[in-house]
Amino acid sequence: MSVMKKWIDNHPNLWEFIMFNILSNVATIVNFIVMWIGTATFTRLGWHLLPFKFLIFNYVDNIEQNLGRAGFLSFLIATALAQTVNFFVQKQFVFKSNAAFKDAIPKYIVLAIVLVIISAALPAYSQKFFMDIGVSASLVPTLANVLNIIVQVVISYPTMKYIVMPEKK
Known part of the structure; x- marks a missing residue:
């Protein structure tokens, strides 16, 4: 038995978490590409100058830093598409879940x-924070996206493992 196989057999939960994070990079790549394309597209349309505020979404204050409506929409669309990709990758390759699609998908949608x-x-x-500490304006959206991804992992891994895609029985 190879050293790696032995290690995986001895640490299945840690290996699953590592695989979750590695394969989440598929969604992460989708997230970044869509965020960059969305930000560039919406900014060209001038939407970075349009404030957006609704409930907890505050893209009014410091609009030059958070890119207004362009910032909101690019993060929203990027996250939605990345989560769609992530569902299929995690269900199939990480959790190898046999949870019925009709049972798993409503939980995953929530x-x-x-x-x-x-x-x-x-x-x-977060963009305001990064600007306030002196990060270059061209790097701020990327750092904000990195923070978003970390928050998503902290929330999504245990939720997917124990609620959405529980272990096969």
């Missing part, structure tokens, strides 16, 4: 909505 709300609201605040 999780995704929570993640989308957090990910669309947080950047308005």
Whole structure:
């Protein structure tokens, strides 16, 4: 038995978490590409100058830092598409879940909505923080997205493992 196989057999939960994070990179790549394309597209349309505020979504204050409506929409769309990709990758390859699609998808939709709300609201605040500590304006959206992804992992891994895609019985 190879050293790696032995280690995996001895640490299945840790290996699962490692695989969760590695394969989450598929969704992360989708997230970044869509965020960059969305930000560039919406900014070209001038939407970075349009304030957006609704409930906890505050893209009014410091609009030059949070990119207004362009910032909100690019983070929202990026997160929604990344979560869609992530569902299929995690169910199939990490958790190898046999949970019925009809049972898993409503739970995952609730999780995704929570993640989308957090990910669309947080950047308005995190981008201001990064600007205030002197981070280059061109790097701020990327750092805000990194923070979003960390928050998503902390919330999504235990939720997916124990609620959405429980272990096969």
